Amino acid sequence: MEIVFSSINDSAARFSITGTSQPFANALRRAMIGEVPTLAIEDVRIYDNTSALFDEMLGHRLGLIPIRTDLDCYIPQEKCSCEGAGCDRCSVMFTLSVEGPAMVYSRDLIPQDPRAAPAVDGIPIVKLTKDQKVVLEARAVLNSGRVHAKWQPTTTCGFKNYPIVEISDRCDACGQCVEECPRGILVVKGGRVTVVEGRLEECSLCRLCERACLNTGIGEEPAIRVRSDDSRFIFVVEGDGSLPVREIVQRALLYLKSQSDELCEKIGEVSGVTGDEEENE
Amino acid sequence: MIPVRCFTCGKVISPAYDEYKRRKEAGEDPKKILDDLGMERYCCRRMFLAHKEIIDDLNPYQ
Numbered sequence: 001m002e003i004v005f006s007s008i009n010d011s012a013a014r015f016s017i018t019g020t021s022q023p024f025a026n027a028l029r030r031a032m033i034g035e036v037p038t039l040a041i042e043d044v045r046i047y048d049n050t051s052a053l054f055d056e057m058l059g060h061r062l063g064l065i066p067i068r069t070d071l072d073c074y075i076p077q078e079k080c081s082c083e084g085a086g087c088d089r090c091s092v093m094f095t096l097s098v099e100g101p102a103m104v105y106s107r108d109l110i111p112q113d114p115r116a117a118p119a120v121d122g123i124p125i126v127k128l129t130k131d132q133k134v135v136l137e138a139r140a141v142l143n144s145g146r147v148h149a150k151w152q153p154t155t156t157c158g159f160k161n162y163p164i165v166e167i168s169d170r171c172d173a174c175g176q177c178v179e180e181c182p183r184g185i186l187v188v189k190g191g192r193v194t195v196v197e198g199r200l201e202e203c204s205l206c207r208l209c210e211r212a213c214l215n216t217g218i219g220e221e222p223a224i225r226v227r228s229d230d231s232r233f234i235f236v237v238e239g240d241g242s243l244p245v246r247e248i249v250q251r252a253l254l255y256l257k258s259q260s261d262e263l264c265e266k267i268g269e270v271s272g273v274t275g276d277e278e279e280n281e
Numbered sequence: 282m283i284p285v286r287c288f289t290c291g292k293v294i295s296p297a298y299d300e301y302k303r304r305k306e307a308g309e310d311p312k313k314i315l316d317d318l319g320m321e322r323y324c325c326r327r328m329f330l331a332h333k334e335i336i337d338d339l340n341p342y343q
Contacts (some may be wrong), residue, residue, distance in 0.1 A: 034305070
């Protein structure tokens with residue numbers, strides 16, 4: 001299996017995986033969305049709220065704020081020795097106290113652990129007028145996106161098959177397909193239609209070019225053919241700021257590895273065979 | 282208040298609302314503002330275009 005990154009930074013990545021299957025690609029996608037844990041605010045204790053928003057709306061807005069997560073420092077609550085009571089291994093406390101007139105921003109949330117601050121500073125939470133006041137205490141815990149979307153480390157996260165565009169010798173460079181292509185990946189060059197360099201990955205496999213080619217009366221078969229490569233996938237992953245995208249991908253792959261190892265072990269236990277039956281990743 | 286995240290994709294969009302509102306009131310084309318703010322997908326763009334701010338109307342009532 002080969003992974004090639006065409007772009008990567010802390011908030012987004014685009015990469016292709018070669019030599020794998022659709023089920024594996026989907027498993028990776030699902031692991032990135034639902035199995036990589038992050039911190040998010042779960043419990044809010046409201047001491048004073050005279051703003052126009054209800055307490056539960058305030059709590060909901062707080063829950064959606066992405067919080068920078070250091071996964072080496074925190075563990076999920078169910079695995080913690082405090083058994084859900086909340087200690088500094090499994091939760092982060094935040095305090096917020098603002099008096100109006102003011103806009104309450106996510107930067108007004110003061111974390112107990114400065115490493116676990118809100119990932120985005122300028123999220124407006126509520127607007128206060130004169131004499132309005134919000135005083136609260138919030139507790140963020142580690143959990144996974146499978147439980148609630150607020151714990152997802154990713155926003156957009158998806159993949160598609162790698163496109164293959166084949167243009168046969170019957171092409172007469174009429175340019176109909178070039179005009180039809182909504183992504184602009186085709187061009188007439190030297191009496192032939194070719195794919196614009198570096199734009200092949202943009203192809204959405206819509207096959208409008210094939211139809212345009214047939215409409216020119218070329219015969220039963222179009223001169224341009226679009227297929228998808230079943231063993232190569234283009235991934236687009238965007239993070240919400242709580243974790244760098246590189247770490248999301250790494251953690252998801254480690255999760256898949258530990259799951260398949262566990263499966264091997266369990267099968268070994270059941271069948272009584274203790275050999276190394278490797279899972280095909 | 283503008284929702285914290287896009288309903289569909291989950292991108293954190295609310296920090297951009299202050300600038301969007303300011304520039305829109307100055308008469309700029311929403312298309313250009315949204316392009317500048319990096320709102321690429323139409324799910325995120327509609328969050329701005331379809332939003333109606335009512336917090337100021339609600340504030341007098343307790």
